[in-house]
Amino acid sequence: MLFAKNSGAIISTLTVFAPRHPLNPKPQHVVWNSQLFQYAAYNNNNIIIGDPINLEFTKLCNNLGWSSNKTEYDTLPCVIGLDNSEERPYIYEWPRELLLEIPITHPSLKGLDQLNLRWYALPVISNLVLSIGGIDYPLSPFNGWYTCYEIARDFIDVQRYNKLSIIANGLGLDTQSSLLWQDTALIELNRAIMHFQ
Secondary structure: OHHHHHHHHHOEEEOOOOEEEEEOOOOOOOEEEOOOOOEEEEEEEEEEEEEHHHHHHHHHHHHHOOOOOOOOOOOOOEEEEHHHOOOOOOOOOOOOHHOOOEEEOOOOOHHHOOOOOOEEOOOOOOOOOOOOOOOEEEEOOOEEOHHOOOOHHHHOOOOOOOOOHHHHOOOOOOOOOHHHHHHHHHHHHHHHHHHHH
């Protein structure tokens, strides 16, 4: 992960672990997370705190003994187990030096800064099987990098953080007279995401 993180200059990386032998399909280690770095979600009296896409996975982690501060940006642990096995999986907490989180700040509109938005910079897909020449590699995490619009969508989509109106209010936009505030809020959010220094 440190190689892929590369002090912020992300390197697209694929790590391939042991294959599943076609003649001896014994259980193999797999990562249960869909991505290695993601934010948890909690249901607090029908109000979701965090990233709703991870609500069920957060419950699973809690049932396995993981606990957190229950904030909007708690990084989920890595859950590693054997496929096709009843054996209890292992929970791995990420060391701080492996995390790369970017604060979302605007170059001129400080109302956005007060929302304390942030996002993780290293998207690592971790639950797919790599198949090459009929051989499966069940543990083969790989990463790319985010575009600013992908991060913006994570903040504004209604099934994710759903913060478009909150961002608009933070920017002091008039949300009553027309729907153009939505476009303005999205443009300024993208400007803030690209502003990282």
